[in-house]
Amino acid sequence: MIDTHTHIYEPEFRDDLDETVSRAARAGVDRFIFPAIDSESYDRMVRTADALEGKAFVCIGLHPTSVGPQWRKELDFVLEKFRIRRWTAIGEIGLDGHWSKEYMAEQKAVFEEQMILAHDASLPVIIHVRDATDELHEVLDKLLFAGKMPRGVFHAFSGSTETYLRLKAYGDFKFGIGGVVTYRNAQVAATVASMSPEDILLETDSPYLTPVPFRGRRNEPAYLSYISEKIAALKGMDVGEIRKVTTSNAEKLFGI
Ligand SMILES: [Zn+2]
Secondary structure, eight states, rough: OSSSSOTTTSSTTTTHHHHHHHHHHTTTEEEEOOOOHHHHHHHHHHHHHHTTTEEEEEOOOOGGOOTTTTHHHHHHHHHHHHOOOOOOOOEEEEOOSSSTTHHHHHHHHHHHHHHHHHHTTOEEEEEESSSSEEEHHHHHHHHHTOOOOEEEEEEEEEOOHHHHHHHHTTTSSSEEGGEEEEEGGGGHHHHHSSOOOGGGGEEOOBBOOOOSSSTTSOOGGHHHHHEEEEEEHHOOHHHHHHHHHHHHHHHHHHHH
């Protein structure tokens, strides 16, 4: 399996990164995709990826919650780093109105610019959306009209079947399913049951969104085993088959 969204480069894993990677390997998770956040976490991300020698694939991008007063400087940092190496994807990028909508206009502009960057470079995007549905559709409609829609994944997807079908209609998009699918009464469980396995990517978003039975503790890539088991149960499929299909989905989307 490939954990298509993990932040094991963050300080939460400073003391046991090697053990975390060994536990992942024992659980059948041998590759990791590192979505970027901002300039502050950049060095940790790149250094950790380089130390993991071919197991980690790094992305570049500005996360919507890091769009604030310094947004122009942060976006210029992304544009400058974009040129220096081969990145697996542009991400994570998107819109987040959960904490505040103060910088929503700037978030939209930053998101749109990075979507066009990905489209023009033929790179996939990793999209983070939280409490910004109307704004998301505004940006996506604009990109569609301009013929600038990249391929990508809606990370930490937790929407309804209706939302899934509406987003899927925008183009070549996958949906990252993580620990939330294991939570009691999670709406996304019913959505996953109706999704095509070809549309699903496995992700943990570690250290966040820990699946049951470890909810409340630090999340880590090894827990993809629980997430894939839950997806297999919801779809009435063999877990080995779900792991195979979702790994192939990730390989195709990210070109790895
Ligand atoms: Zn993330």
